[in-house]
Amino acid sequence: MTDPLEPWMEELIQGNEAGAEHKMTEKQARIFEAAIEIFAEKGYAGSSTSEIAQRAGVAEGTIFRHYKTKKDLLISIVTPAMVRMLAPFVIREFREVLKTDYDRFDQFLRALIENRILFLQQNRSLFKIIVQEIPFHPDLQHQFQKLVFAQVKVHFEKVVDKFKAEGKMVDLPTMTILRLSASTIIGYILARSIVSDKESSTWDDELEREATINFIMKGLAP
Structure with a gap:
């Protein structure tokens, strides 16, 4: 250590x-x-x-x-990290991103991704543990839903509803757009953290980021 x-x-x-x-x-x-x-x-x-x-x-x-059990040890790590680090970061940084009036959804996505990369680089272990363990622990899912996802959803809905009202985005349920966008972005971030470390010479981050955004935009085109 x-x-x-x-x-x-x-x-x-x-x-x-x-x-x-x-x-x-x-x-x-x-x-x-x-x-x-x-x-x-x-x-x-x-x-x-x-x-x-x-x-x-x-x-x-x-x-x-x-700690009574190994599970208590895991909870003692993840829960306070979400309460004191991840949730405040999400709330604060989403406000910063939303201060800009974007003409297109791809501009919002680009700002959002760039905004998150530095945080993930600085807190890799937290990200890995949350991604690995949340699918298997209902109590962690509940905490994530309450502390992080609820905040993301509120802010994301404002942006999506704006572009849908302007006819710049397919008229799908907002939660569907959030799910599709988030799953694609998380896939890019996971690949970036795994592949770029081992094969830095073959990973073109700017190319991969733009391909991710273009993929989302084509799927959400009206």
């Missing part, structure tokens, strides 16, 4: 927003960091508390003094 901490990890370890009394102990911080690394590398199902303890340099029993 020698790599620099990602911003969200440092924020939660230090407990800056929750008050100094919530700052983790040295052992808790090592457990927290080790769990994030292993969950991101192997997924929740492929990880074990013994492996986490070994990487953290603590006895396995120490983990269970702080």
Whole structure:
């Protein structure tokens, strides 16, 4: 665990927003960091508390003094990250994107993607854990729905309804447009994070980004 901490990890370890009394102990911080690394590398199902303890340099029993189960450890990582990092980021940055009056939906998509790339680069482990684990944990799905998706939906609807009213977009239900757009963009982001790391010489990010946006625009053309 020698790599620099990602911003969200440092924020939660230090407990800056929750008050100094919530700052983790040295052992808790090592457990927290080790769990994030292993969950991101192997997924929740492929990880074990013994492996986490070994990487953290603590006895396995120490983990269970702080967290009743491996699932509690996962929840203790993802939920506060969504509450204090991901949800505020989504709300704040969507407001910034929406301040601009876009003439076309592709301009909005381009601004949205560029706005998110830096955050994802700085918080890769958080993104990997959320993408890997949310489909398999209903409690995390509920938290994501309440804290993140609900905020995205409200802001996205305003933009989509504007373009539909102007006749610049196919008249599909807004949720369908959100699903189609989001799934395509997430596919680009996943490929970018996986392929570009291993085959940087073959990955043309600008080309892939524009192809993603053009694909969405053709599908949503009136």
